[in-house]
Amino acid sequence: MIKSPTLPRIIITVWIVFFAVFDLLPSITGTAIAKQNTDDGTIRIGFMVSEDPDIDPFSREAIDAALLAIEEINETGGINDRKIELIIRTSDGDWGASSIKSVELIYDEEVHAIVGSLKGRDAHLVEMAIAKAHVIYLETRATDPTLSEANLPWFFRILPSDRQQGQKLIDKIFEGSKKSQIALVHADDYDEQMAANMFLRLLRDTGHSTTATFTYDQRSPDFSGIAESLKSSEKQGIVYFGKPGHLESLMHEMSRSEIELPVFTPISVLQAQKHPVEVSYICPENVFQRIEIFIKESFEGRFGYEPGIIAAYSYDGIRVLLEGIKHGGTETESLKKELSRISFSGGITGQIEFDGNGDLIDNTIICN
Numbered sequence: 419m420i421k422s423p424t425l426p427r428i429i430i431t432v433w434i435v436f437f438a439v440f441d442l443l444p445s446i447t448g449t450a451i452a453k454q455n456t457d458d459g460t461i462r463i464g465f466m467v468s469e470d471p472d473i474d475p476f477s478r479e480a481i482d483a484a485l486l487a488i489e490e491i492n493e494t495g496g497i498n499d500r501k502i503e504l505i506i507r508t509s510d511g512d513w514g515a516s517s518i519k520s521v522e523l524i525y526d527e528e529v530h531a532i533v534g535s536l537k538g539r540d541a542h543l544v545e546m547a548i549a550k551a552h553v554i555y556l557e558t559r560a561t562d563p564t565l566s567e568a569n570l571p572w573f574f575r576i577l578p579s580d581r582q583q584g585q586k587l588i589d590k591i592f593e594g595s596k597k598s599q600i601a602l603v604h605a606d607d608y609d610e611q612m613a614a615n616m617f618l619r620l621l622r623d624t625g626h627s628t629t630a631t632f633t634y635d636q637r638s639p640d641f642s643g644i645a646e647s648l649k650s651s652e653k654q655g656i657v658y659f660g661k662p663g664h665l666e667s668l669m670h671e672m673s674r675s676e677i678e679l680p681v682f683t684p685i686s687v688l689q690a691q692k693h694p695v696e697v698s699y700i701c702p703e704n705v706f707q708r709i710e711i712f713i714k715e716s717f718e719g720r721f722g723y724e725p726g727i728i729a730a731y732s733y734d735g736i737r738v739l740l741e742g743i744k745h746g747g748t749e750t751e752s753l754k755k756e757l758s759r760i761s762f763s764g765g766i767t768g769q770i771e772f773d774g775n776g777d778l779i780d781n782t783i784i785c786n
Contacts, residue, residue: 459501460501461496467508482725497744521547531748537609558734562612576735577767585620599629601657607636655682656682669696680698701783705768
């Protein structure tokens with residue numbers, strides 16, 4: 419049995435990878451400058467996903483949506499008469515690959531910006547690279563709040579962070595009532611643990627609390643014990659931070675145990691479910707109508723399947739970045755300024771504007 423690395427080992431490994439990679443940057447930078455002298459005028463966008471797209475459907479749909487956005491813009495002449503090229507890298511393989519792949523994109527491929535559809539740990543490694551290289555990085559999947567709390571001026575995110583989503587859930591749960599018996603159920607991986615920890619922190623900050631927290635093993639999820647515990651205690655609601663595909667199992671066990679409690683989830687539930695039944699969840703306003711149009715008019719005919727929310731954010735990430743380049747150019751400082759003040763309404767996920775930390779000015783609502 420392979421043990422998961424402890425937190426200290428993870429931190430040490432991150433810094434080993436980080437410094438090992440960036441010890442090479444002086445020599446790599448010389449090559450990059452030489453290449454820039456023969457720039458062919460193409461706008462090069464790096465695009466990163468966490469898993470092999472031949473295995474992981476979420477990575478596949480993120481890449482396909484990004485390719486579609488690029489194709490549509492190139493078919494109309496590109497941006498300011500410049501064609502766009504999407505250069506794709508995956509973070510699968512050895513732990514820490516995101517650092518290596520992002521450095522490849524920045525210094526070998528000389529991308530003008532990076533768009534990510536990444537899990538939280540991978541997103542942090544890319545953020546290390548852009549902190550050194552001063553390249554725009556726009557994230558479309560990771561919700562870890564510490565990504566924007568690093569205050570890097572080159573980081574932007576087009577979906578609400580765990581902090582924003584947690585606060586929205588709390589406002590809804592305690593709206594017009596005095597619910598105090600809230601149970602928290604979450605998976606045991608990094609992203610769900612970060613979301614759960616932020617939710618608990620926000621509960622404390624707002625004077626509320628949860629009386630029970632349950633963690634399940636994402637590799638072999640079994641909700642029967644959790645359901646029994648919920649049945650034997652007085653709860654008035656459940657907040658779920660887990661894999662979207664596991665929510666159905668939780669709901670089944672609740673039904674089998676005759677538990678009738680409202681369930682609240684973040685936007686990630688839409689990665690694997692359309693219009694989740696019997697739960698309240700965060701979603702962009704009118705997103706379903708816009709996704710249906712997107713599927714029928716563009717995506718399904720091109721790729722042969724129906725995408726979900728990950729594709730929607732990936733598509734919007736490319737579009738808003740290229741809108742920034744259209745008006746601000748590809749030079750990092752001018753592009754950063756343009757994105758900081760952009761107000762983009764042409765996407766699937768609604769209005770896109772950024773706050774001072776690069777986070778989305780939240781446009782989501784509670785759907786059910």
